Amino acid sequence: MFENITPEHSAALDVIVRARHSVRAFSPIPPRKEDIEAIIQAGLLAPFGALAVAGDPDFRKVFVIRNLSAAMAAASDILKNRTAKLADELEKKVGTVPFVQNLKRIGQQGVPGVGNAPYFVVVSERKGMPPVAAQSLSYCLDNMWLKATSLGIGLQLISATMQMDSDPEFCRFLSIPVGEYALDGCALGYPADKYQPPSVEYPTLGKSVSWL
């Protein structure tokens, strides 16, 4: 089954997995369309909940929004307004906790990654039973992230996209039915000059694994 895969492929994958990090500052130079398509192709090959989407060959849709376009301005405004509303609603329930303060800031300044990277990519997957569309989209984004890394292209997850699945304005913007698709998203672009991701401590084999 895996006869075409060599130890060199495996070693290359290890390098890419270790090199993957969040990029949160982007060069304005847009990556080539072919590279964006290669990244999306990797996402389309990610696993999905087969029973949940049985009978729908069109269960995963991807939308590419280019920076400095009318579409990006519209997406940015819809996301900003929705986040501001959410912040107000939450503030009434839980007070001005740090999470609410962060939402308020986003509601004023916009969602990081939307409008300051060459591309905002929205991935969507039809909801079904069992309800696993969100997990499927995580696999999709992870495949995209690894492929982007292999091409020297940075990716920032934009989780605020998830809350837009029942937003009539955003669904109309994407031309999808309201509430029927789970959503997630990311920004794509070359890292800004000299961008260094914050150092992250990851779990280790020694500390995190128990063989029972």
Ligand SMILES: Cc1cc2nc3c(=O)[nH]c(=O)nc-3n(C[C@H](O)[C@H](O)[C@H](O)COP(=O)(O)O)c2cc1C
């Ligand atoms: C479910 C999930 C949602 C995330 N949402 C965001 C996000 O909205 N914006 C962002 O900049 N990073 C987001 N991240 C990225 C994490 O903050 C990041 O992966 C983590 O801090 C480790 O850093 P690294 O990606 O540089 O290795 C998210 C990660 C996960 C797993």
